[in-house]
Amino acid sequence: MNEKEYKDFYDKVGKTNGWDFSHLRVKSEGAIWGFYEEVTKSCNGSEVLLDIGTGGGENLLNIASSFFFGIGIDISGGMMETAHSNLNKSKLSNVRFFQMSSDQLQFPSEFFDIISCCHAPFFASEAVRVLKKRGHFFTQQVSEADKLNLKRAFRRGQAFGEVDGTLKDRYVGELKEAGFSKVESFDYDAIEYYERPEDLLFLLNHTPTIPYFGQNNQDFDILHEFIENNWTPKGIRTNSKRFMIVAAK
Secondary structure (H helix, E strand, C coil): CCHHHHHHHHHHHHHHHCCCCCCCCEEEECCCCCHHHHHHCCCCCCCEEEEECCCCCHHHHHCHHHCCEEEEEECCHHHHHHHHHHHHHHCCCCEEEEECCCCCCCCCCCCEEEEEEECCCCCHHHHHHHEEEEEEEEEEEECCCCCHHHHHHHCCCCCCCCCCCHHHHHHHHHHHHHCCCEEEEEEEEEEEEECCHHHHHHHHHHCCCCCCCCCCCCHHHHHHHHHHHHEECCEEEEEEEEEEEEEEC
């Protein structure tokens, strides 16, 4: 999704469904890394960190003890409402949230030591501008082959039909062109098991995996058949394919 599509989707879904993922029962087998764990490996407690596409801010708040000061931005007003609520509950003093587009970062040049961006659009030229020399940029994104059996069942889906690796190659090229000195990429394709049908339904209602899910009268029939065909003792089986890029300035 581009940034406008991201904003429109999450504003609509956030107001309708809320953002409480804490009750989602899903297990993953084969995930090689945890994204924000990788981010914290570059922290020693003195860094100023920017989290692009921070959503409700849960991940940034969870790693707040790893850095000196952190800022989370998101283009969605609904997301920002949740983030400020979560911040107030956390009582943390070293995190701030701002509604902001990633294509025009309203920060001075070379302001941040680390930038993270998980499952959200970013602009390499702005990231390199606000990052300090020898700083690091981390991003994790959804690969085209993610939830592939689900997309095939619906015959539509996020990036369905696109060549796997297209987005990764584009982002790697953009980061190199923007001036990052070292750009590395990593992939994994994990198996996911959704414990209950309502967990899979929650995913479909809260993400753009299957665009406009529920607006087609056949969607729930397709979902029912998918659950029957992919039910295992561990849960409803699909896949989670992700790529991570680490770029050094």
